[in-house]
Amino acid sequence: MIGSFTFENLPCRVVFGSGTLGSAKAEVERLGGKRALVLTTPQQEAQGKSLGAALGPLYAGIFPGATMHTPVEVTERALAAMKACEADCVVSLGGGSTTGLGKALALRTGVNQLCIPTTYAGSEMTPIVGQTENGLKTTVRDAAILPETVIYDVDLTLTLPAGLAATSGINAIAHAVEALYARDTNPVTSLMAEEGIRALARALPAIAAKSDNREARTEALYGAWLCGVCLGTVGMALHHKLCHTLGGTFDLPHAETHTIVLPHALAYNAPAVPDAIMRISRAIGAADASQGLFELAKRLGAKTGLRDIGMPEGGIDKAADLAVTNAYWNPRPLERGAIRDLIARAWAGEPPAPIKAAA
Numbered sequence: 001m002i003g004s005f006t007f008e009n010l011p012c013r014v015v016f017g018s019g020t021l022g023s024a025k026a027e028v029e030r031l032g033g034k035r036a037l038v039l040t041t042p043q044q045e046a047q048g049k050s051l052g053a054a055l056g057p058l059y060a061g062i063f064p065g066a067t068m069h070t071p072v073e074v075t076e077r078a079l080a081a082m083k084a085c086e087a088d089c090v091v092s093l094g095g096g097s098t099t100g101l102g103k104a105l106a107l108r109t110g111v112n113q114l115c116i117p118t119t120y121a122g123s124e125m126t127p128i129v130g131q132t133e134n135g136l137k138t139t140v141r142d143a144a145i146l147p148e149t150v151i152y153d154v155d156l157t158l159t160l161p162a163g164l165a166a167t168s169g170i171n172a173i174a175h176a177v178e179a180l181y182a183r184d185t186n187p188v189t190s191l192m193a194e195e196g197i198r199a200l201a202r203a204l205p206a207i208a209a210k211s212d213n214r215e216a217r218t219e220a221l222y223g224a225w226l227c228g229v230c231l232g233t234v235g236m237a238l239h240h241k242l243c244h245t246l247g248g249t250f251d252l253p254h255a256e257t258h259t260i261v262l263p264h265a266l267a268y269n270a271p272a273v274p275d276a277i278m279r280i281s282r283a284i285g286a287a288d289a290s291q292g293l294f295e296l297a298k299r300l301g302a303k304t305g306l307r308d309i310g311m312p313e314g315g316i317d318k319a320a321d322l323a324v325t326n327a328y329w330n331p332r333p334l335e336r337g338a339i340r341d342l343i344a345r346a347w348a349g350e351p352p353a354p355i356k357a358a359a
Contacts, residue, residue, distance in 0.1 A: 005186035010232050012125060016152040016225065018218075021116065024051060027149050028058050028089060031112045035060035037087035039078065039101050041067065044094050044118070051093055051116075061085035063101075066092075068254050069132040069247055070100035078105055089114065092147070095168065096121035096254055103129040103145045115147040118156045120168040120200070120220060121255070122175050122228025125150065130244055137248025146232070152225060154218045162211045166300035167255035169204045169220055172227040173197050173293070174262045178237050179230035180276035181269060183329045189233050190279070192226045197283035199223030201296060208300050237330040238323075239265035242343070245322045246311065256309045259302050260349075263294035264342045267352035272332040290352040305349025316343050 015023055028036050036058050040048035045064035052059040063081040067074055078101055082090070089112045092102035100123065102113045107129060115124040127146035130139045160168070176193035179185060200223035206216035242265060243257050267290035270277050277289045286292025294304065303309055311319075320340035345353060 002187055006184065007186045007188050008233065010125070010127065010146055010229075012146055013149045014152065014225065015149070016222070018154045018214075020151050020153040021051070021156060022054070024091065024114065024116065024151060025055050025058060027114050027151060028055060028091065031089060031114065031148055033058060033089035033112060033114075035085065035087050036089050036091045036114070037078075037082055037085060038062045039066055039090055039092045039098050039105075040064045040094050041097055044098070047118075048093050051091065055091070060087045066094060066098040066101040068097045069137055069251070070097070070104050070130060072131055072133040075101060075104040075108070075131070079108065082109065082111075087111070092116065092124075093118065095119035096123045096171075099123045099147075100129055100131075102147065104131060106147075107140065107142060107145050110144060113147040114149050114151065116151045116153065116156070117224075119160060119164065119255075120157075120172040120224035120227075122172045122224050122231050125225065125228030126232035128232070130248070132248045135249060137244045139244065152221055154214065154221055157217050157221055158212055158214070162208050163301060164255070165207050165211075165220065166204055166297070166302045167253075167259045169200045169207075169224065170262060170293070170297055170300075170302065171255040171258040172224040173200050174227075174239055174243075174258045175231035175236075176227040177262065177266060177276070177280060177293075178239050179227075179234050180279055181273035181331050182234035182236065183331075184234045186234070189230050193230045194279045194283050196223045196226030196230065197280060199226065201284040204296070204300055235329065237328070238269060238332075238334070238339075241328055241330075242319070242323055242339075246306065246319055246343075249319065249322065250311045250315055252306070252309050252311055256303060257306070259297050260304055260306055260309070261346050263290045263297070263352040264346045266290040266293065268338065268342050269330065269332050294351050303349075306343075306347040308349065311347060313347060316340060316347055319343050 203220035
């Protein structure tokens with residue numbers, strides 16, 4: 001039986017396919033842009049300059065300084081670059097770090113954004129930005145943050161190393177997992193969530209086996225888009241709170257953190273969300289959803305322990321304390337001791353285990 005629900009369709013134009021990068025100039029013009037600042041990470045600067053050349057007279061300059069967790073000081077430097085070249089819009093080419101910088105600039109200035117993802121991060125489909133200042137990561141949700149247009153070009157993902165595809169893809173799966181038990185979940189988002197998980201769970205092993213498998217790369221990007229829509233449409237819970245806490249506090253890589261934490265956060269919430277567990281298990285073809293996600297990460301060669309990506313063992317208690325501060329919704333009550341055990345298992349790279357509720 002379908003109950004009452006609210007569904008809000010976010011106003012974002014999507015151009016999906018192969019070779020779609022060639023439409024960037026037309027899409028900037030469609031937004032009314034006259035002077036576009038291209039944003040990239042230092043590693044993708046050459047790609048950004050090539051895109052700038054394709055934009056022709058619309059190209060105002062490049063800021064190749066995007067970095068993970070959107071540090072406020074980097075945003076300040078990008079703002080100065082915007083003013084210096086008199087940019088009236090931004091074109092973000094890259095993964096979640098570049099997308100986040102474009103969003104931060106849009107939040108501060110109101111400029112339009114054209115986003116061109118090269119990973120499966122999914123943040124391009126959300127009106128949310130996470131920003132880090134003084135070691136703490138905070139999130140802002142505002143309609144001004146949502147990119148106006150997103151170009152998905154499968155060709156840009158063909159060179160994404162299989163290892164990065166794995167963690168980026170599981171990061172995307174995490175968005176759909178939490179959408180299935182969100183407080184404001186709805187039938188439409190749940191359809192997208194299950195289909196997104198299914199597409200990625202099928203595509204990622206195929207990419208691991210043959211990195212240039214175009215069909216698998218297309219399915220993975222399609223799945224990432226669906227998962228990104230889920231992230232932008234409904235609220236998230238414990239998993240995303242933990243990942244923001246761990247990433248911002250210990251400067252851990254974003255996608256790898258999501259990949260490691262997801263099975264453990266899902267095991268924590270499992271007793272409270274049986275319908276979501278059933279859907280996830282069905283989508284990944286596993287009898288146990290959290291164990292299935294842990295095994296998927298292992299099969300893809302991803303790291304399974306937070307200690308392997310730079311988190312100190314002494315940070316476990318600090319992370320547990322931060323995870324239960326600033327009340328937020330979760331389908332299962334937040335219990336500091338149980339969450340500390342969850343983080344400890346994730347730190348050690350152990351398989352997820354059902355965590356008993358406090359008596």
